[in-house]
Amino acid sequence: MPWEPIKLNSGYYMPSIAFGTWKTGNGQGPIDQVKQALGNGYNHIDTAQAYKNEEETGVALKETELSRSDVFVTTKYSGTNGLDIPTSIKNSLSNLGLLDVDLYLVHAPRLAVPDIPTCWAQMEKVQDDGLAKSIGISNFGVKDMETLVASARIKPAVNQILLHPYVYERQKPILEYAAKNGIIIEAYSALIPITKSPGGPLDKPLNEIAAKFGATTEQILMAWTKAKGAVVVTSSSKRTRLQGYIAAGDITLSAEDIAAIDAAGALGEEK
Ligand SMILES: NC(=O)C1=CN([C@@H]2O[C@H](COP(=O)(O)OP(=O)(O)OC[C@H]3O[C@@H](n4cnc5c(N)ncnc54)[C@H](O)[C@@H]3O)[C@@H](O)[C@H]2O)C=CC1
Numbered sequence: 599m600p601w602e603p604i605k606l607n608s609g610y611y612m613p614s615i616a617f618g619t620w621k622t623g624n625g626q627g628p629i630d631q632v633k634q635a636l637g638n639g640y641n642h643i644d645t646a647q648a649y650k651n652e653e654e655t656g657v658a659l660k661e662t663e664l665s666r667s668d669v670f671v672t673t674k675y676s677g678t679n680g681l682d683i684p685t686s687i688k689n690s691l692s693n694l695g696l697l698d699v700d701l702y703l704v705h706a707p708r709l710a711v712p713d714i715p716t717c718w719a720q721m722e723k724v725q726d727d728g729l730a731k732s733i734g735i736s737n738f739g740v741k742d743m744e745t746l747v748a749s750a751r752i753k754p755a756v757n758q759i760l761l762h763p764y765v766y767e768r769q770k771p772i773l774e775y776a777a778k779n780g781i782i783i784e785a786y787s788a789l790i791p792i793t794k795s796p797g798g799p800l801d802k803p804l805n806e807i808a809a810k811f812g813a814t815t816e817q818i819l820m821a822w823t824k825a826k827g828a829v830v831v832t833s834s835s836k837r838t839r840l841q842g843y844i845a846a847g848d849i850t851l852s853a854e855d856i857a858a859i860d861a862a863g864a865l866g867e868e869k
């Protein structure tokens with residue numbers, strides 16, 4: 599299997615590519631987009647309180663042929679409407695029509711109120727109470743993680759962060775700290791060098807490596823992210839793109855390919 603499941607520090611396995619539901623509200627709606635992803639090789643769905651599509655995600659999960667145990671569901675505490683963590687997780691489960699989620703994340707460190715240790719103790723209770731199989735964080739920097747780990751009984755299983763070659767140097771300390779502490783990195787917006795920042799130093803190596811593999815540049819960015827040991831959370835309303843991302847799991851970049859992408863990435867910061 600190309601995108602191998604990754605074992606989390608909770609003992610559970612997480613599929614290493616996820617379909618993200620942020621901004622699935624346009625055109626084809628979230629229900630159809632989640633169903634399309636589930637029908638095209640995705641068994642990991644990423645949503646959040648803030649995305650306001652947990653109910654639609656729940657409908658898609660009910661309507662799919664896959665059983666609950668075949669799909670890994672992530673949602674996040676986003677501090678929406680000023681609700682606290684115990685209330686938010688119950689609302690999310692009710693919206694999703696589920697008894698538990700596979701992964702519950704604190705969406706950003708600024709949401710950890712009144713402070714990170716107090717917030718994390720509430721997350722630990724969510725896991726203790728069986729409402730989430732694993733708990734984690736998103737957008738946490740090294741200092742945030744140090745504060746959390748210093749008082750944690752349960753270490754975060756995952757830190758979901760921005761990761762692509764133009765921010766790799768900046769984000770590397772987060773990857774290193776996570777690796778030392780058994781925290782899996784999940785990368786969002788891996789395609790930004792193509793979707794938002796084309797015309798930079800990455801274009802040449804990405805095009806050359808893509809031509810060598812007979813692949814698209816999106817697929818090469820996905821393969822690079824995978825090579826960094828990260829889980830990928832991506833999205834598209836287009837079936838062919840979704841299928842292309844799955845196929846990217848078969849691409850193994852050489853050390854030289856990775857070095858060329860790292861070097862070009864370090865030359866240009868995100869625009
Ligand atoms: N925790 C957090 O703060 C965040 C989490 N996320 C999660 O990650 C998921 C994916 O985030 P994205 O930034 O959308 O990921 P992404 O970088 O993988 O981009 C996917 C988007 O790029 C488009 N795309 C693909 N190839 C393209 C091409 N050749 N030309 C133009 N557009 C192309 C797709 O249609 C899709 O809209 C979200 O749905 C959400 O679940 C995203 C942002 C922040």
Ligand SMILES: O=CCc1c[nH]c2ccccc12
Pocket residue numbers: 620646648649676705706
């Ligand atoms: O997850 C994507 C970005 C986003 C949208 N709403 C929120 C709320 C809190 C943190 C991040 C985000």
